Amino acid sequence: MTTLPPPATELSAAEARRLALRAQGFLGAPDRRAGVRGVLRHLGAVQLDTISVLARSHELIPYARLGAVGRRTVDDAYWKDTHAFEYWSHAACILPIEEWPHFAFRRRALRNRPHWNHHLPEGDYDRVIKQLRAEGPLTATDLGGAKKTSEWWDWSGTKVAVERALMYGEVVCVERRGWKRVYDLAERAIPAALLHDDLDDTECLRRLVHLAGRSLGVGTRADIADYHRLKAEQVDAVIADSGLVPVTVQGWGRPAWADPAALETPPRGRHRTTLLSPFDSLIWERARTERIFGFTHRLEAYVPKRKRVHGYFAMPVLAGGRLVGRVDPAREGRTLVAKQVTLESRKAAPAVAQALVEAASWVDCTDVRVERVETPDLREPLTRELALLLH
Numbered sequence: 001m002t003t004l005p006p007p008a009t010e011l012s013a014a015e016a017r018r019l020a021l022r023a024q025g026f027l028g029a030p031d032r033r034a035g036v037r038g039v040l041r042h043l044g045a046v047q048l049d050t051i052s053v054l055a056r057s058h059e060l061i062p063y064a065r066l067g068a069v070g071r072r073t074v075d076d077a078y079w080k081d082t083h084a085f086e087y088w089s090h091a092a093c094i095l096p097i098e099e100w101p102h103f104a105f106r107r108r109a110l111r112n113r114p115h116w117n118h119h120l121p122e123g124d125y126d127r128v129i130k131q132l133r134a135e136g137p138l139t140a141t142d143l144g145g146a147k148k149t150s151e152w153w154d155w156s157g158t159k160v161a162v163e164r165a166l167m168y169g170e171v172v173c174v175e176r177r178g179w180k181r182v183y184d185l186a187e188r189a190i191p192a193a194l195l196h197d198d199l200d201d202t203e204c205l206r207r208l209v210h211l212a213g214r215s216l217g218v219g220t221r222a223d224i225a226d227y228h229r230l231k232a233e234q235v236d237a238v239i240a241d242s243g244l245v246p247v248t249v250q251g252w253g254r255p256a257w258a259d260p261a262a263l264e265t266p267p268r269g270r271h272r273t274t275l276l277s278p279f280d281s282l283i284w285e286r287a288r289t290e291r292i293f294g295f296t297h298r299l300e301a302y303v304p305k306r307k308r309v310h311g312y313f314a315m316p317v318l319a320g321g322r323l324v325g326r327v328d329p330a331r332e333g334r335t336l337v338a339k340q341v342t343l344e345s346r347k348a349a350p351a352v353a354q355a356l357v358e359a360a361s362w363v364d365c366t367d368v369r370v371e372r373v374e375t376p377d378l379r380e381p382l383t384r385e386l387a388l389l390l391h
Contacts, residue, residue, distance in 0.1 A: 009247040009263060011256075016218050016249045017292050018267040019258065021321055023217030024282045025065040028269030036062045036069060036077035040084060044211045045093040045228065047279040048086065050179065051301055053313045054329055054336070054363050058094060060277035064318075068362045079175040082191060086173040086181070087166075089228045090284060099211075100190055104197035105204035107169040120164060121157040128161040129170065129185070137174050137184035146180075169197070205230065206238040213244040215281065218258040219288065226285045252291060273319040275327060275355045283316060283323075295323040295344075310374075311340045319351030327356060335367045336360035342374040346381055353385035 011019070021027040024043065031038050039062045040046055049057045059074045078084045084094045087103055095103070128143055140146035144158040155163070162183050165171035172189040173181040186195060199207075212227035213219060219227075224244075225235045244257040276283060278299040283289045289297050297316055300308040311328025318324070326342040338356060343349060356368050368386055373379040 009245070009258065011218065011247055011249045011258070013249060013251045013292075015267075016252070016256075017321060019217035019262050020219075020282070020292055021217075021271070022267040022269075023215055023259065023262060026272045026274075026282065026318060027267050027321065030065050032066060035066070036074050037083055039065050040078070040094060041096050042215070043281055044099070044215045045089040045095055045281065046078075047090055047281070047284075048092045048094060048176075049279050051313060054275075054315075054331070054359060056179075057277040057279040060275075061280060063359075063362060064274045064276055064280060065272065068358070075176075082174075082189065085190070086176075090226070090281070091229075091279075097191065098194065099207075100194045101196060101199050102204045102207045103169075104199050105201040107167070107197060108201070110167040116164075118155055118160040120160050124157040124161040125164060128158060128165060132162075132171065132183060132185050136188070137182045139177060139180045139182055141180065143183075202238060205234050206242050209235055209238050209242040210244065213242065213257055214259045214261070216259075217262045218247060218249065218256055220252065220254050220256050223285055223288045224257065226288075227281070271319065271321045273351050273354050273358075274317075275315040275329075275359050276318055276323075278313065278315065282318075289323075293323045297323075310342055314340070314342075317348070317352050317355050319348070319355070324348035325352045327352065329359070331363065331365065332369075334365050335369050336363065336365040338368065338370045340372045340374065341370055341382065343378045343382065346378055349378060349381040350385045353382060353389055356386065357389045 018027060025039060046058050046061045051057070054060065055071060059071050062069050062074055078094050082097055084097055085100060086092065087095055088106060089095055131143055132138060140159045140162055143162060145156045146159040147154050147156055162171060166173060166183065169186055171183050172186045174184045174189050175182045208228045208230065209224055212224045215227060216223055221232060221235050225232050239257060243260070245260050247256050247258045249256050278297070283297050286297060289295055295316065300310060300314060301312050310326045314326040314328045316323045316326055324344050325348045327338050328340040330337040330339050336356065336359065341352065343352060360368050368390065370379065370383055370386070373382060
């Protein structure tokens with residue numbers, strides 16, 4: 001492990017929280033001129049997920065920072081004119097196109113992977129590449145079918161081949177069409193100046209550690225590693241040369257590193273009030289969310305219904321730089337339904353109401369209905385605030 005210099009800066013817990021909020025685009029006026037592409041570059045990665053309640057997570061991310069940006073505008077910003085590519089980062093993520101060279105370390109590791117969950121039938125890989133070269137861009141269905149049966153994970157040889165080619169970097173997802181990946185050859189989709197694996201692992205890791213620190217504002221080794229799903233030893237090997245500076249944060253009880261540019265100017269400005277996707281990078285890492293906000297966040301979509309506490313797709317509510325509640329939403333026609341609402345306190349009612357009404361407007365709903373409030377005494381102040389905003 002690299003020996004690090006002693007921390008030069010001591011931050012209070014509140015200062016660290018404000019640094020994190022600004023780094024994630026929730027404190028201060030957003031750069032609306034840069035739009036969705038600016039949000040992507042600011043965050044370094046936007047997670048994709050199949051679940052769609054109000055909207056898909058990659059749409060909710062810019063909405064939370066910019067407000068009511070059109071959903072077509074979001075998709076165009078990601079996929080038009082080769083501004084982004086999809087690859088494995090924190091999970092399946094949309095990434096800025098200029099970071100393609102810095103994922104060479106992961107492509108190399110996947111090419112050298114000894115074992116895979118899916119068998120790749122002989123000849124299928126070459127056939128898929130040949131078909132994409134002749135006919136692409138294509139979906140897995142266009143290539144011959146994604147699944148052998150109706151089972152979710154029972155991929156066809158074609159799907160196994162094209163996903164393997166995606167991991168190797170020979171194929172790129174150039175857009176999502178009806179949530180299906182659209183594949184093309186990297187040689188056509190990636191700008192020539194970026195289409196290389198010339199950077200060694202150290203250079204790649206140094207860049208990704210720096211980007212993670214910049215996007216977090218301040219973080220522990222575990223926070224930084226989690227952002228692009230690096231190993232702890234990979235972070236240790238490069239962090240001293242990453243451009244991040246060691247700091248201490250009161251109450252964290254472990255070493256931390258910060259973006260020096262973030263330390264130069266005290267964070268100030270307007271806080272966003274918004275619903276957050278459970279896949280928002282502000283709250284990716286549960287231990288970090290608890291450490292910074294004193295708030296326990298868990299996605300319960302994959303938890304059996306009888307064991308859920310806050311709901312299928314409970315969305316934390318951010319207001320005043322705090323996580324003040326949760327909403328499990330649904331839609332019925334033009335009504336946004338808050339199936340379950342959890343408020344941290346009575347004072348949170350106006351902010352939660354505001355977040356609900358703004359989200360309803362964004363998805364073309366004209367009304368909001370609250371079904372259940374976890375603390376019944378807080379139902380009246382919440383519904384009163386909603387009535388004031390809606391009428």
